[in-house]
Amino acid sequence: MKISIIGTGLIGGSIALKLKSKGIADFIYGIDNNTDHLNEALKLNIIDAHADLEYGIRNSDLIILAIPVDAARKLLPQILDLITEKQVVMDTGSTKAGIVQAVKNHPNRSRFVAFHPMWGTENNGPKSAISESFAGKAGVICNREESSEDALKTVEKIVESLDMHTIYMNAEDHDVHTAYISHISHITSYALANTVLEKEREEETIFQLASSGFSSTVRLAKSHPEMWVPIFKQNRENVLDVLNEHISQLRKFKSALEKENYGYLEELISNANKIRGILDK
């Protein structure tokens, strides 16, 4: 299968590496506005050749979009304009309602499959690509009924080749769920980093004490705005709902401490401990 990967960074690069190692991809065209990334991806054997958008699309069986969600939403209709009814397009974006809406009435809508692999790191660029990154994680396909059966089958085969388990969901539900399970984690992590950085202005030594617990909680705060501002923008209402809920949960801890109500504090912590049973399932 010939594949074009638009966006040769963390996600696009990791998919390319895995599909090559599985023998699914005979040839991979890399398409990217960032020529440094293209050269790096070529050097790292992630892609086999550069291509411009039109050439890559015309010569591929499958086109994989792996760019920030705002850019993907704009580009997808143009890609669908260019393809025949034998080609398949999939995206990898962290929000799904917007992109599905953008092509709802496109004559080639059924050639597109909306996909989101539940994996990422705080790093970016081809150098951060990891072949085995997706193994064992969930791969979400949204609004399957809007895709042709053969297009769906092609993407299901890709998801399987990534060693992911497929979950089907509608785009709106997906965006609510990811607000809880991914987007809010990034906001708390950013806010925690800003809290501590604010303090560091006065106290240079503070980071000498940084423990593994801190590093773990603040890891996501390294994630780049180019990727995350568009996600928060597209999922604004859901993220605001969850953020309000999160602030009100933090206020419970504040109230327990202010009132020195340690029975209540214990209750809040014991409840949070239930996450152990769920995550370790």
Add this chain to the structure above:
Amino acid sequence: MKISIIGTGLIGGSIALKLKSKGIADFIYGIDNNTDHLNEALKLNIIDAHADLEYGIRNSDLIILAIPVDAARKLLPQILDLITEKQVVMDTGSTKAGIVQAVKNHPNRSRFVAFHPMWGTENNGPKSAISESFAGKAGVICNREESSEDALKTVEKIVESLDMHTIYMNAEDHDVHTAYISHISHITSYALANTVLEKEREEETIFQLASSGFSSTVRLAKSHPEMWVPIFKQNRENVLDVLNEHISQLRKFKSALEKENYGYLEELISNANKIRGILDK
């Protein structure tokens, strides 16, 4: 050197394993109210024998306190009552101002060294002990001037044997710093877990999507209240200060989203990204 370890859980157990492997400990007495932990620690070769408090103390060169900070604060004066001026006592608690205050005027104060190893996990009990856990982390010694020179030397040797680098700090500064670098991380993690668990009541499928980012941010929410309620209690004022600051940082994200001010959102995220340079130093 003969050592008594009071509290044979995660921290006490990990210290015991490391000191044995380094040949520092000839014999380790385990002292613990939890007999299951004692039996487990014996079986795992973490300790060489059980002992009651008095017997263990009378027969040890060094006594290491590794129990929750409220219990440690109560027990330390009693331990100092029992020792001679040739013995040394150290603690391992996550808050330091309280315990230092509790023995300020004790005639044997100088035999005690206030210590905090900057390592921990969300697990507890002897089974979770790891010999190499402390390597490369900071070991903080507080109020060194209140300890005898020889007691300080003994503890410095222990810290070195744990492969930690020693940092000296006064107890009040330590408690401010750990509020920022450790205690607030736990509260945000607990609150995040509670936010998502609240939603899970309605949506059973939500955790199918849990990504590695979520697991990383919420990992500390598995930490037990037996350890953490006393820490928050003893460091209440500092933790409240940082919690207020953290909530106000979250409100900035809320305001940026509400006002659809994506330039400001990008600014907040770019600022948070500075944590990368500091953590990766």
